[in-house]
Every structure is written in C-alpha cells, then in structure tokens.
Amino acid sequence: MPDPILKLTQLDAHYGDFQALYSLDMTLSEGDVIAVIGSNGAGKSTLMRSISGLMSNASDQVIYRGAPIGGMRADEVAALGIALVPEGRQLFPSLSVEENLLIGRRLQRAGPWDLRKVFDLFPVLEERRAYPSTALSGGQQQMVAIGRALMSNPDLILFDEISLGLAPVIIKSIYEALPDIVGEGMSAVIVEQDINKALSVASRVYCLMEGRVTLESDTETVSRNAISAAYFGIE
C-alpha cells in the first residue's frame, strides 16, 4: 500500500478552553476522495482549518507526505500543495472574478490548471470575468472559490460545505464538475451536509460527532442505518 498523502494522528484542536476535536485519526491515500459528514458543530470546519494551517496544532498530528505540518502557517501549507475551498466562498470583494482566480495562481505551482482550464470548466465565469466577485450569484461565487483553489494546482484539495446555501440545480452542476477535478489525480476531502452527494463522489466516509470519529467506512459497503447511528448518535 502506498504512503498516504495525508495522515492525521490523535489530532486535538482547541478554541481557548473549548476542545473541538478529540484524538482524531484519519488517513487519505494518494488520489483518493474522502467524505466527512456530521451535523453542525461536529468539528468538520475545525478539521479543515487544522489541515489547511488556519489553526495551529501539534506538529506531528498532521502528516502530509510523511512530513509533519501541524504547526505550519496557512501560507506555508498552501505552498506544499494543499488548497481549501472555504465554507461560505469567502471571495475577495475588492477583486474582480478574474483577479480572484489569478490570486490563486500566486504560488506558481506546476500543473494542468490555469485560467483557460477553469473557464472551460465553468464557462459562465469567462463571461463574467471582469465583474466584481460580489456581483455574482451564490453558485457562481462557489465556482470562483473552487477555481481559485484549483489555480494553485494543489495535490490535495479540501472542500468545506460546497453545497451550503446553493440551489439544488447549482449543486448538481458543481458535483458534475467534481470528477473532472479529482480525475486529474488530485486527492480531496469533501465536507458536506448533503450525505448522498458526499457518498456519490467519495470512496471512504468519516462521520464526526462532537469532535470524535463515530464512523469510518468504505462508501460502497456503508449502510444507511450505520450512518444515521453515527450521525445522530442513536440506534
């Protein structure tokens, strides 16, 4: 079995006195997609913040390609090839659509993704390239956020709640684009409230509840009952 691209060992995360993650273990193999599900407050976003470096952890709790990165700053983590599509899009309001994409290009990592390829994936963005990012619909903003992350040509991409607050038709088109994205050999972690969507693209699923992993399984073999038990903590 090849070395995992990402390995979390006994990951703890705190906000002041409040502990958000408890001894979390997680393994992601190269080229794999895993889904992380769980209700509000389960610690999904904290997990994303810990991996991306927005939250500082003990160095050896987050291992990327064999190197401890838990204590690194977000810009250092990004330079290693980890990109986050943050919850709520979080585009730069004073930048145009094109500029939001170009800023993702700053790291100059080699790879297939450039402005042309992002525009091919989301043609509507090319039409609106000169618009302020605030003038787009929520779904289009999400496309920019995904494109911005892809522009850095990451090896590992983290999606935090990509379907939150979007119309079903938009969610559908974004999920249709996902295989094209991860088909490039990219590994991905998808945090999602919509369990069916998450299971449809991932090969493994982790369920979190109150900062702990309550279920870890292959998506093909997992049962509905097991998920609802892990999700709600009831049988």
Added chain:
Amino acid sequence: MDWVNTIVQGTLLGGLYALFAAGLSLIFGVMRLVNIAHGDFIVLAAYLGLTVVMSTGIHPLLALILVAPTMAAIGYVLQRGILNKTLGDDILPPLLVTFGLSVILQNLFLEGYSADPQKMDAGVLETASVGVAGLSLGVLPLLTFAIAVAVIAGLQYMFFRTSLGRAFRAVSDNQEIAQLMGLNKRHIFGLAMALALAVTAVAGILLGIRTSFDPTAGGARLIYGFEAVIIGGLGNLWGTLAGGVILGVAQTVGAKIDPGWQLLSGHIAFLVVLAIRPQGLFPRVSG
C-alpha cells in the same frame, strides 16, 4: 486675478499635502494601521536627504536615489520587526507603538541634527518661475504637483493592475483567506510599509527643499496628511489628491484674507467636510 492666483497656488500646495497623505492612506488601506509617526518619517526623509546633500554635494532631488530605497528598507524592517506584532483585533497597540516611535524619532533628530531649523539648497529651482496666462508660477510648486500626480497615478496602477497590488487588496479584504492563497501577510505588510515610506521619502525631500524643518516639524505634516486622507475619503488615492488640493486651497484663501488664518482655515475646511460628509468626499471605490 489675485484670487485666481491664490487658488492656483493653493492647488499646487495641495500636491505636497497629497504626497504627505499618500503613504498614510496606503498603510491604512492595506493593514488598517494608523501611523502616528508618519509625519516624523517625512522629517526623517528630509534629514536623510540633508545628510546626503551635505556629504556628496549632489542636488537634493538626486538624493532621492539614495533616500527612497533607504526609507523603503527602514519601512520593511520596521514592519517585520515591530509593527506586525502590534496588529490584531485591537486598534490601540499600533497607535501606542507608532506614537512611541514618533517620540523616539524626534529625540534622535535632536541628538543628531540639533534643534536648529535646517533646509536643503536646491539652487535656482527654488526661485525659478514661469509665466502662465498672466500668473507667475514657481517651478518648484509646479514640479511638486506634477510629482504628486505621477506618484498617485503610479500607486493607482500598482494597486489595480499588478500582481502585488492584487495581493495588497486581497490581504486588506480578508487576511485569513489571503494566507490560504500562499500570501504571507507579514511579508505583504512589510512591502506595503516599504512602499509607503518610499513615497514618504519623496514627500520629505520636497518638504525640505520648499521650507525649513526642525525635529518637531512632523506633527503638523501628520495632521495635513490625515486631513487630506479624510477629506478625500479613506482608501481612494485620487480622492486623497483632491483632499490635499482642498486643504491647500483653503489654506491659501485663508491666508489671503488674513495671514494669521492660513492654518486655521485649512482645519475649518476639514471640519466642515467631516461634519457634512463624514465618509469623505470620494469614499472607497472598488475595482
């Protein structure tokens, strides 16, 4: 004709005020840092220029070749070494630290250059004038205004057309997400301060040619800079130029009515704008 002359002179003076203000505006725009020591940095640039002119004998404007990079280097080191540590959710620490810097700088000036007023000699440039449509305009004020327009245009271009400008705006918008793009905000802030102090070097040299300065001259320049920024509207560079011009014209018109009213009328113009349009005349425009 007298009044036209007054307004034109005030407009040209406004160019200098806009240069005082541009660095202040840039720093505030990128990192929400209010630099109380800004006026003293202008004076520092003037003293550095003086030292270069005295020791090499070159023209003060040529001294910029040395002074601007020196100020930029001071800015970068200062930002990475001290000011970055003061930036956070609380706006008070940067205010206190830059206030302390202001006190330290003024005492260093006293120590190094004494309390005597100093001035840089720019030769014929100081007295040369050209006749335009019946007005006699000083070449130095004209040059100052032209430089101010060029500096503002350059900053505007940098901000909205270059990758560094994009990084400045991104960090200003959302520091956390900017970090995710691989931007090290400490470095970006250092670059912003370096750029701001390079602009300050231009302002300081022009100040030192135009008038005499002493270790305490920074306070008034800080006030003029602030007033120009606020009148023009925060985060709008062309607005800052307009703010400088309004301040300059108010001062020369005041002085025309009664020489004792020069400074007061500038401050009154500022207060009037603040009372009527607290967001400034031309508040921040995006893109």
